[in-house]
Amino acid sequence: MFNLSEEEIERYSRHIILPELGGTGQQKLKDAKVLVVGAGGLGSPVLLYLAAAGVGTIGVIEDDVVDLTNLQRQVLHSTADVGKPKVISAGETMAQINPHVEVDVYHQRLTKENIFDVIGKYDVVVDGVDNFPTRYLINDACVMTGKTLVEGGILRFMGLIMSIHGGETACYRCVFEEPPPPGTVPSCAEAGVLGAVAGVIGTMQATEVLKIITGVGRPLYNRLLQFDAEELRFHEVKARRNPKCPVCGENPTITELVEYAYACETQIPKN
Numbered sequence: 001m002f003n004l005s006e007e008e009i010e011r012y013s014r015h016i017i018l019p020e021l022g023g024t025g026q027q028k029l030k031d032a033k034v035l036v037v038g039a040g041g042l043g044s045p046v047l048l049y050l051a052a053a054g055v056g057t058i059g060v061i062e063d064d065v066v067d068l069t070n071l072q073r074q075v076l077h078s079t080a081d082v083g084k085p086k087v088i089s090a091g092e093t094m095a096q097i098n099p100h101v102e103v104d105v106y107h108q109r110l111t112k113e114n115i116f117d118v119i120g121k122y123d124v125v126v127d128g129v130d131n132f133p134t135r136y137l138i139n140d141a142c143v144m145t146g147k148t149l150v151e152g153g154i155l156r157f158m159g160l161i162m163s164i165h166g167g168e169t170a171c172y173r174c175v176f177e178e179p180p181p182p183g184t185v186p187s188c189a190e191a192g193v194l195g196a197v198a199g200v201i202g203t204m205q206a207t208e209v210l211k212i213i214t215g216v217g218r219p220l221y222n223r224l225l226q227f228d229a230e231e232l233r234f235h236e237v238k239a240r241r242n243p244k245c246p247v248c249g250e251n252p253t254i255t256e257l258v259e260y261a262y263a264c265e266t267q268i269p270k271n
Contacts, residue, residue, distance in 0.1 A: 002027050008100060012054050025214040026054060030100075032213045035059040035119055037110055037138060038128030039086040041193065042152050044076035045202030046126050046209070051094040051101045053210055058094065059122055061106035062086045073195035110134055112257035115141045124148045124209050128202070132179040133260040139164065139172035140257055143248045148212055152205045157194050159201035159227040162239060163208050163220040167248060170222045174242040179260055197229050 002023045009016065012026050032055050036043050039062040050058050066074075066081040066089055074086075081089040087105040094103050106118065110129075115137060119125050125147055127138050135151075142149040142164060149164040151172055164171050204225075211217045224237045247254045 004030065008054065011098075011100075015053070020216045021214055025216065028214050029054045029210065030056040032124070033057040033059070033122045034124045034126065034209055034213075035061065035122040036126045036128055037061055037134065038130065039074075039076060039090040040064070040070065040128060040130065041073040041154060041195070041198030042128035042202040042205065043090070043126070044074045045199050046128060046206045047076055047090055047094060048097065049203060049206035050209060051098045051103075053206075054098065054100060055209075055213070056100075057102045057104065057122075059104040059106065059118070060087050060090050061108065061110050061118060062090070063107060063109040073193065073198040075199065110137065112137060112141075112259045115257070116145065119145065119147055122147075124150065124212055126205055126209060127151045128205070135172065136179060137257060137259055140247050140254060142166040143171050143173075144257075150205045150208045150212070152201045154193055154197050154201050156191055157197060157229040159197050159229070160224065161201055161204050161208070161220060161227075162224040163212065165221055170239040170241040171245065171248045173247050173254075174245045175224060175239050177242075177246065194229055197227070200227060200229070 004026060015021050015026050016023050034050055034055050036046050036058065039047065039060050047058065047060060064086050066077045066084050066086055068082055070077060071079065076093050077089045085107050087107045091103045091105050094101060110118065119141060125138060125142055127135060127149060129135055138149065143166040146166045149166065151162050151164060153160045208219055212219050222239050224239045226235045226237065241248065243250045246252060
């Protein structure tokens with residue numbers, strides 16, 4: 001039984017005519033709840049496409065405000081939004097795209113004190129952050145709670161994406177066990193980033209979310225996909241679950257959330 005109005009059926013008609021998706025898949029999207037952590041370079045295309053696709057409830061958590069330097073890649077925001085909290089700008093833009101979507105906004109930083117309460121409300125979590133502490137925090141919390149996580153990162157002309165089913169597939173620590181030492185990886189502010197690369201990776205993250213929700217296709221579980229914009233080339237790396245992983249291994253050593261000290265760098269990479 002579909003709970004789609006006539007207007008929604010028309011709006012999502014190009015989805016519904018896909019045999020692999022149909023009305024059943026569209027209803028799954030309407031019933032789904034997705035949390036996007038970060039409303040920047042990666043979060044922008046993710047949020048735009050999830051809203052347009054009709055994901056029923058979309059949460060966005062971010063403590064930053066729109067800065068002029070963001071606008072080269074953070075397409076969710078406009079010049080008029082400079083100085084405005086990103087979550088407010090995001091909510092306004094998404095409402096204009098699709099009034100049928102419910103948007104939960106959290107103008108705060110995700111921490112070990114609030115992460116379980118926040119992610120507990122959602123089916124899928126999307127990582128669009130720009131720092132190591134939050135990235136590892138999200139991974140560990142999703143593993144501990146069995147949540148599905150879509151990870152992505154960007155820097156300069158490079159991007160990376162992988163999907164994680166907490167406790168069942170390779171997690172982020174299976175590939176990158178610990179953060180690199182502070183100062184060894186530059187931030188986008190230090191090294192730069194081609195704005196369109198954020199669009200490529202963020203759109204792919206949104207695609208992964210839609211596939212995971214509807215059951216269409218094969219998600220990037222146990223696979224890490226790298227993107228090189230200079231060569232316009234993709235390279236896939238197998239990401240096996242590590243039995244010695246400190247958070248999802250056979251004898252985990254991380255049984256409580258760890259929040260690393262903040263530094264100004266990012267890892268492959270972010271927004």
